[in-house]
Amino acid sequence: MPVFKLCLKIFLHNWISVSIYIVIFLAISIALATNGTSELSNGYSQKKAKVAFISEEKTPLTEAFRHELSRSAQFVNLPDRTEELQDALFFRQVTYILRIPKGFTDSVLNGGSAQMKKTVVPGSIQNAYVDINVDQYWNLARLYAKHEPGISQEELAERLQENLSGETPVQIKAHQSAKTSGSFSLYYFNYFAYALSAVLIMGISTIMIVFNKQDLSRRHRCSPLSAGSVNAQLIMANLLFAAIAWVILIAFDFLLDTGSYSTQNIIYFLINSLVFTGCMTSMSYLIGTLMKNLEAMSAVCNVITLGPCFISGVFVPQEFLNDTVLKLASFTPTYWYVQANAHIAKLTQFGWSDLSSIIYSMTVVIAFAVAFAALSLVIGKRKRLMD
Amino acid sequence: MFAHVFRYRFKCLIRDKQLVFWTLLFPILLATFFYLAFMNLNDDETFHPIDAAVVVSGHNQYDAPFKSALNSVSKGKKRLFNMKAASNQEEAAEWLKQGKIDGYYTSGKTIKLTVKESGFNQSIMTTFADQYRSSNSAVMQIASDHPEALQNGLLNDVGNRQNYVKEISGGSAEPNNILNYFYSLIAMACLYGSFWGMKEVSDIQANITDRAARVNMAPVHKLKAFIAGSSAALVILYTEILILLTYLRLGLNISFGPRTGYVLLTALVGSVLGLSFGAFISALIKKGGGLKVAILMVVTMVGSFLSGMMFLDMKYIIAEYLPPLVWLNPVNLLTDAFYALYYYDSLNRYALNVGAMLLFIVLFSAATYLIVRRRKYASL
Numbered sequence: 002m003p004v005f006k007l008c009l010k011i012f013l014h015n016w017i018s019v020s021i022y023i024v025i026f027l028a029i030s031i032a033l034a035t036n037g038t039s040e041l042s043n044g045y046s047q048k049k050a051k052v053a054f055i056s057e058e059k060t061p062l063t064e065a066f067r068h069e070l071s072r073s074a075q076f077v078n079l080p081d082r083t084e085e086l087q088d089a090l091f092f093r094q095v096t097y098i099l100r101i102p103k104g105f106t107d108s109v110l111n112g113g114s115a116q117m118k119k120t121v122v123p124g125s126i127q128n129a130y131v132d133i134n135v136d137q138y139w140n141l142a143r144l145y146a147k148h149e150p151g152i153s154q155e156e157l158a159e160r161l162q163e164n165l166s167g168e169t170p171v172q173i174k175a176h177q178s179a180k181t182s183g184s185f186s187l188y189y190f191n192y193f194a195y196a197l198s199a200v201l202i203m204g205i206s207t208i209m210i211v212f213n214k215q216d217l218s219r220r221h222r223c224s225p226l227s228a229g230s231v232n233a234q235l236i237m238a239n240l241l242f243a244a245i246a247w248v249i250l251i252a253f254d255f256l257l258d259t260g261s262y263s264t265q266n267i268i269y270f271l272i273n274s275l276v277f278t279g280c281m282t283s284m285s286y287l288i289g290t291l292m293k294n295l296e297a298m299s300a301v302c303n304v305i306t307l308g309p310c311f312i313s314g315v316f317v318p319q320e321f322l323n324d325t326v327l328k329l330a331s332f333t334p335t336y337w338y339v340q341a342n343a344h345i346a347k348l349t350q351f352g353w354s355d356l357s358s359i360i361y362s363m364t365v366v367i368a369f370a371v372a373f374a375a376l377s378l379v380i381g382k383r384k385r386l387m388d
Numbered sequence: 389m390f391a392h393v394f395r396y397r398f399k400c401l402i403r404d405k406q407l408v409f410w411t412l413l414f415p416i417l418l419a420t421f422f423y424l425a426f427m428n429l430n431d432d433e434t435f436h437p438i439d440a441a442v443v444v445s446g447h448n449q450y451d452a453p454f455k456s457a458l459n460s461v462s463k464g465k466k467r468l469f470n471m472k473a474a475s476n477q478e479e480a481a482e483w484l485k486q487g488k489i490d491g492y493y494t495s496g497k498t499i500k501l502t503v504k505e506s507g508f509n510q511s512i513m514t515t516f517a518d519q520y521r522s523s524n525s526a527v528m529q530i531a532s533d534h535p536e537a538l539q540n541g542l543l544n545d546v547g548n549r550q551n552y553v554k555e556i557s558g559g560s561a562e563p564n565n566i567l568n569y570f571y572s573l574i575a576m577a578c579l580y581g582s583f584w585g586m587k588e589v590s591d592i593q594a595n596i597t598d599r600a601a602r603v604n605m606a607p608v609h610k611l612k613a614f615i616a617g618s619s620a621a622l623v624i625l626y627t628e629i630l631i632l633l634t635y636l637r638l639g640l641n642i643s644f645g646p647r648t649g650y651v652l653l654t655a656l657v658g659s660v661l662g663l664s665f666g667a668f669i670s671a672l673i674k675k676g677g678g679l680k681v682a683i684l685m686v687v688t689m690v691g692s693f694l695s696g697m698m699f700l701d702m703k704y705i706i707a708e709y710l711p712p713l714v715w716l717n718p719v720n721l722l723t724d725a726f727y728a729l730y731y732y733d734s735l736n737r738y739a740l741n742v743g744a745m746l747l748f749i750v751l752f753s754a755a756t757y758l759i760v761r762r763r764k765y766a767s768l
Contacts, residue, residue: 033699045503048511073515083558084732091563091731092704096433099553109552116554122563123555126435126508129468132553133512137519139552141526144545148530148537164526169517171510172502174484300409304417311421317429326424 004221004231008238011208019204019246026196027253034188034257045171049075050127053086053098060106065158066138069165073134090120096127099135106154109139110146138165185258187346190270193250194335195310197278200246201285202302205239209289210298213384228385236286243282247275269345269359276363277338280370284334287377290384309335319343334369337362389608393616400591400599401624407583412628415577416635419570423640426566437462438509441472441480441492454495457520460547468516493517561645561731565700568727570642572697575722577632578658579688584621585666586680589756591617594765596675604765614760618663626659645730654729654742658722661745664752665718671759691719721745 012019052074056063067076077095079086089095098120108115117135121128141164145157152160212218212235221231251274255262288305292298310316312326313336319327330336341362348355402408442458444451462471472489474480480492484504491503491513499517503510523546530537590596592614594604603613633655636642644651666684673680694717696703703720706713714720725741732738 029698045510046506047514048506048508050508073511084734084737087558087563087731088704088707090558091565091568091727092701093433093565094704098558114550116552118556119553120556120558122433124435125433126512127433129435130508130512130515133468133515133519136549136552137515137522140549141522143550144526144542145530147545148534148540148542160526160529164522164529165518167518167521169514169521170498170500171514172500173506174481174502174504296406300406300414303414307418308421311425317425321428321431322425323428329424 002234004226004234005238008208008235008242011211012204012238012242015204015207019200022196022199022203023246023249026192026199026250030189030192030196031257034185034192045173047073048130049073050097050131051075051077051093051095052131053077053079053089053095055081055099056101057103058101058105061154061158062106062110062142063101065162069138069162070131070134074131086120090122093122096122096125097131099131109142110154110157112143112147141165184260184346186254186267186270187342189254189258190274190342191315191339193254193274194277194313194315194338195306196250197246197274198281198284198306198310198335199302201243201278201281202288202298202306204242204246205282205285206289206292206298206302207295208235208239209286210292210295213290213293218385222385232381239282239286243278247278265351266345266348269348269356270342273338273341273345273359273363276366276370277334280334280338280366280373283370283373283377287373287380290377290381309333312336314339314343334366337365337369341366390612390616393608393613394620397588397591397617398620398623401584401587401621404587407587408628410583411577411580411625412631415573415580415632419573419632419636419640422569422573426569429566430564437467437470438512439472439489440469440513441474441483441489443474443477443480443492443494445494445496447496450497451495454493454499454520458493461516468512559731559733561643563731564643567642567730568696568700568703568723570636570640571726571730572692572695572703572719572723574629574632574636574655574726575658575695575719576688576692576697578625578629578655578662578722579665579684579691579719581621581625581629581659581662582666582669582684582688583681584625585618585663585668586670586684587666588614588617588621588663589667589670589760590677592760593671593763601765611757611761618667621663622659625663626656629655629659643730644726647729650729650735650738651726654722654725657725657742657745657749660749661718661722661752664749664756667756668752671756688719691717695720695723715744718745718748721748 050073052070054067054070054074054076056067074097077089079089079095079098086095086098090098100118100120102115102118105115105117107113119128119131138161141161142157145152145160212221222228251271284305288298288301292301309330312322312330313319313333314322314327314330315335319339322330327336341359344359344362348359442455444455458469458471461468472483474483474492477494480489481502483489484492484502490507490509491501493513494500494502499520501510501513501517503513527542527546530542591600592603592610594601604610606613630652633644633651637644665687669683669687670680673683693699694702694706694713697719703723706717706720714724721741721744725738725745728735728738728741
């Protein structure tokens, strides 16, 4: 099988550029997937907002207030310098900067109208949350000061602590959630779309461009190999390459996420990624048929891999994307792959009705694969006839 | 002679379609992808009234005050809740399951809350119930200590809530963190300009390209030819960056703050920085076109990563834990200059960034000059 052997030689020749992609991908996806993975918790827990607490006066009441606020806020220590506070707010290290001015406590206790100052991410949810807690504390303080004149700050702080203690009973009605929802594997399989398409387009198109060189293809045609045999060997070599890339990338998921691979979900992740690999192989084949030189290919490769990944929810989850963007994205196989992954991650039951949406997505990806393959065969044939 | 060399270098450079793609079209495409992907990214930190429901207990002495408290925060523009009344537990549970509400209260002697996950919306709901309970217990406490308070309008005062915090803005600009992605993208585009610089230096060294051999034959001073060529490259790169800036500002509505003149100046400094960096690497590394490209790529991409182009928090993390790297990473200097222009009222940090970039430019140019000058070729 001379064609097949030649392909392998070209692959081995290019292994460095391909492995660079794999290394970069692993570094990025491990960093991001670890970052995105959410802890699954069974009980209910009160959220805490990130607050920078700056007090220009220290009274028993402000101290007690700080203590009370810590139930709903996580205090971040920041130096009181404008630019550093601004930086922290921009990068969301804090979402609420609270400043108590001098004389605030006295003003509240005497029914004055002094206000604390806050700098926040405008309109944010954490802003609303902290506001309720802050206002409640000082409103009660005002109430006591007005109706129990002569109460000392210490007594007042004690009363408030008593009134504010206790918790609202919260019942959590969680529906059974799958082990894989929000897991490392979900993120990993999503980023997989990027790495795999980059590696496949690089590898497979390189081969196709070599074979499509005019002299080489003419030489092939006068050899005693039938066109069918040449094509079959080419396709076999490409499939082998795709399979190896798939195995390497998948192997790392098993190494990195030991929690998921005992679940049934992982089987569907694997099937889905395999279907996607098939689709990308046939797309790379098409690109290889269309492209003429290697330099232009690297441009095309970057645009074709990055573009769909951005708009289909690989880098940014689909729930954050605009509807129009998603409509646009649904014209790419990546969208359907990511969608299937999202469904798979949430599976707790594996009946026909649970699986149907996943199967639908996979069918769309397969349809893309068939369309790409058909298109590249037609174009290839046309090119040969024109030659 | 200068004009002649300039014109021909310009023609020669602009015909390099590949370079034009990477330095102009690629950043524009990437910016478009960023825009499509990130425009809703901050939506989940924005507060929207929470969809909630209440199930009454049937005991009016508990239900009525709680319902009226709920109603008071479910009205108007600044409301907390979009309140629905459920006729029974089952109906509310069904709404919760379908995701129509984030949680529901069950009124009674103690108010209970039912949710399906822990989030900020649920925490706000809990806090509201806490607030109701603590207000009640404060009123009881005061009434038992000072029964006359009830005549003095205690109940009125409870309902009459005051705001104790006032919002003041930290600076003139909003902390819109998405912008940093675009700033680092411009920085990346400037640094991609290093490919033009690399090409310039390769085309002046007769042992590297044929074109350089031809140029060296001509009776033009090498420095003059080099400066003419570099000016052509700079004109091209700066135009490209301006096109990118225009697209970002007018096409994608990315804000750069009010100081347009400084923004244009930053873009110019960034372009010169990119060119001189490429020239320096190209002069430093004697052979291996592939290696030069690889180094330029790696420095640009790693630099972009460290200034938050792929992962926003990276920029803050580096500034926090590895401060020297902030000043050594040219991509970060450029990103930070745009950031400082947009976000800070004072120009101190901006000036520091531009100063550091100028230092880099002087360093790169001097080194390039010292390496490339006076090189003679006995034979080629």
